[in-house]
Amino acid sequence: MKVLTDILEEHLEEADFLFHQRENALSDRVYDLNGLAELEERLLAHLDGLVIGGKEAWALLEPKLVGEEAGEVFAAAFVALASGDPARIDLVQKTFAEAEGPVLDGIRHALRHTSFLEIEKIARPHLNSDKGAVRAAAIDVMSFRRVSLESKLLQAALTAKDPLVVAAAATAVGRLRAADLKYELDAALESDAPPVRLEAIRAGLLLKREQALDRCRKRVAERREEAGEAIFLLGLSGHTEDGSLLVKTLGEAALARNAIPSLGLLGRAAAMEPLIQCAADPKLARLAGEAIRTLTGVDLEKEKLVTPPEAKAKTEDEEDELEADPDEGLPVPDREKLEGWWRKNASRFDPKGRYRKGRPYGAPSLIDILRTGALPERHPAALELAMIDPSRPVLETRSFAIRQRKEMAGLK
Incomplete structure (x- = not known):
């Protein structure tokens, strides 16, 4: 026994x-x-x-x-x-x-x-529990599994007093493409609770609501509490005119780590020079290199665009004195080598175009990431794919792989 x-x-x-x-x-x-x-x-x-x-x-x-x-x-x-x-x-x-x-x-x-x-x-x-956290969890479970929820139920949740419930309902509206609740979702954009505003923006972008994009820009410009996540969503939206707003946030320590990957996701050639400059900062170098890879597809190590071993060791010593490096494992790019590489390769990238890993941005490049990419880069790719085509269900990249593979079988 x-x-x-x-x-x-x-x-x-x-x-x-x-x-x-x-x-x-x-x-x-x-x-x-x-x-x-x-x-x-x-x-x-x-x-x-x-x-x-x-x-x-x-x-x-x-x-x-x-x-x-x-x-x-x-x-x-x-x-x-x-x-x-x-x-x-x-x-x-x-x-x-x-x-x-x-x-x-x-x-x-x-x-x-x-x-x-x-x-x-x-x-x-x-779904109508008096306990806000339980009600929010029930809404999350149903929408995560893509189980249909009645409009009246979601409408009531979007106007609830508990921010947890409203945020869960906003997420569900995006997941389930509940376009009939777009006006209630617009109201949630003005909530006093930052998590509610953020989820309403995310859902609004999935429904192609211009109001959501406007509020996203406003949250970044005003440096509101949810500005970091809003920066990320602004990069996913991919509008050329938002590049300057994102670049401005690079100089702020609290937002730079959000802005760098967002510029990579934005996918515009104009982002390259600011990203290369970030590669000179030991705290941001690895992250900048990863953003450049996201945009251009360049393999920093294969192209020998990384710092020499002794310089890398010095950089790591400096990081050890400060704190653990959240980007450990990523190559450390050499700014001067990056500048030289970009001078030779910039002509490959149309200033008016958008790119992901060096390929023209669109469903094929995003689907390829979903099939072969690292898990962290699959999350934005799934959201972007759904933003491109509102008729597509949102692939839940946090679901078990067996479910994801079944749903991805029909992607094209």
């Missing part, structure tokens, strides 16, 4: 670890979709082990459903749903109704990713 308990505990420990590793992988340049799939195969194998463990496994998991570790809560909820046991499924629903913190987070993730077909029966009763 102890041997079985040890095996089940190991399954739970590994599932918890892999849950967090998967979450971290979504923002890790080392991983692509294949790497994500491999992580998930390992995670699902341990979850399957817990399902097979039956009553003994559930005795271990049931207390974890209200525990303090989101990964363990996820595992408990996921296994309960996979078991098909009505009593366990009912317990998940009842726990969800009162959940908060890591319990709510873990159950929300389980509901997002489970293959349990009757998920709507669990989430729908909470």
Whole structure:
């Protein structure tokens, strides 16, 4: 019996670890979709082990459903749903109704990713919950899984008092392309809550609302609380005239790290000189090099545009004295070499054109990124692809790889 308990505990420990590793992988340049799939195969194998463990496994998991570790809560909820046991499924629903913190987070993730077909029966009763966080989580689960939500329900959520609910509803409007709620969404653009304004902008861009683009520009120009994320969305929108606004933010330490990748996503040749200048700053050099790769497709190491080893070591020593480098693993570009490369290659890029990885910007280049790109660059590509064509569903790049691959099979 102890041997079985040890095996089940190991399954739970590994599932918890892999849950967090998967979450971290979504923002890790080392991983692509294949790497994500491999992580998930390992995670699902341990979850399957817990399902097979039956009553003994559930005795271990049931207390974890209200525990303090989101990964363990996820595992408990996921296994309960996979078991098909009505009593366990009912317990998940009842726990969800009162959940908060890591319990709510873990159950929300389980509901997002489970293959349990009757998920709507669990989430729908909470769409009008008195608890704002639970109501927001239920809206998120339904829209993430692309389950239709009634306009009246979303309309009520968009005018709720709790910012969590309004932000979740705005996200759902974008995910579900609920264009009939465009005016309610416009009102959310003026919310007092920054997260609501940001989600309303994102959803508005998906619905091609000019008001959303105007507010996005305004949030950046006024340096509002959500300016950093708004800068990112402005880059995705790809309008030439926004380049100067983005360049102005490069001189502000609080916004430079947002502006640099945004200029890469903007994809305009005019962004190259400011990005090359950023390569001279040890704190921003790697990020600038990555933005230049995003725009031009240049392989800095293959083209020998990186700093010599001794200079790189000096740069890393300077970074160690300051803080951990968030761009660790990226090559350190040499500004002078970049300038020389750009002088030779600038003629390849039409000043009026837009580019992604050196290719003309459009659905083919974005689809290629979705198929072969690193996980962090897939998130904006999915959003952009949906912005180009409002008839396309938004690919959820945070969903399990098996779902993504099914949905990507029809991309062209």
